[in-house]
Amino acid sequence: MHMHYATTQRAICLALWVGWLPFLFSACQKEDAEYPSPTITALKIGSNDSKTAYTEHDLHLEALVEAPGKIAAINVQITRTVPGFGWTFTKTYSSGYAGLKNAEFHEHLDVPEDARVGDYELLLLVTDAQGKSTTTTGRFTIVRDSTLPTIAGLRIQLNTPPTGAELLMTGLVTAPNKIASIQVEVQSATWKKEFSLNDGDMVGQASYNLSKKFDISAAPKGHYHTYVNLKDQSGKAIGFDNHFDIN
């Protein structure tokens, strides 16, 4: 009986220590974890990284963000490169980014009609969950051009009829210098296709009601980026970026 009692005591002690040891050594491990600061690469400003924005049009921004400590927020700051009056823009983006370790930052900002034309500086600030932050900057120019071609109400809609996926692109094209062509690029990380529109009924027109379908039935599932490049006959061009998912 005594022998059995001593064995039980030893067993209890051993079980307690063995069971407790991992807690003892891991108690503070999580809080002490250190992650490197976030990184920002491949900053692109404007369609096709043109570094140009137009008043009354949107400004396309793109960058690759890596934050091993998980993204908390991404701030965008736009100011003129020289002191004085001009457009200023600040915005904090967290929805869709917070909690991610890797993200493709992609946003479109509206450049107001009254934005002063000239050179601007864009600053991108990424802060992680530990409060570590990284900034990168880039420059671009705001231009006002009333003769720029444009597509009002541009809409790119994914249809998935039984015959396979297709994109329906609609909008009103206006080009004071007459339409020359429209190029459409559709691409994901694994698939890319380009379409050219230079129909006789469109080329040379100052206004055109666009309604075109593009067959993308061969496109696999994924996140897709579309880039529409509208050129007029004086060589002026403007790009429009959009996104869709094939699930």
Next chain:
Amino acid sequence: MKPSFTLSLSFFLLSFAFASCNDDDATPEPTPFVLTDHYVAGTLTPKSNTYSSVYLISFLQNNKAVFIGSGNNLTGDYRLTKDSLIVEISDPNNYRIARFGINENHELTSAYYRALTMEYGATGTLVPIAATNQLAGKTFKGEEMKMGPTSFRKDLLYRFNVAGTSYGSGVDPATINPDANSFELINNSTFKYKQGSTTELGFVVDQKLTVFRQSGLFYFGTYTQQ
């Protein structure tokens, strides 16, 4: 019970006491002061004392500052020292300098402002940027002055909609539509409304709304939260 078992058990229990993270017991460190998490809100009064306009200064990354008044926004630079905060817009055509005294509690103790060569009587408060809209659903009441200064409307009301995205104003509570005027929300406690030749700029600090309106003449006042 054998002593070795008791001793072992005691060590085990003691280990609980020492194993907890030091951080749990530590006094939380005060949050470091970050100027970009604040903005200056204040008034400017010309030497003639005929009106008081409202201005704001937002602090951005890379020591950039944006001066916001009823006209165009002006971008400049700021310098923060132990006892001063200086904002300068060095564009010779739009030169501005705002100089503030600042104490160890990060409160502004004095304010000076000059636009080109004209000096103004200035007030300024360093306001933490709130996490939520400080105007949403609130009503403020007070006397509106017009350039002179003379009293214009004794019991003017400003009523903000529940979302804090628009407001209405007037002396008759029954006719005020808080959805009437959509505004730009700045720093979660300031509104800027522009429509045609009318601009209205106001900020709320300590339950007081200070407003300046440019609509032909200048109108201004401080209104108490109801």
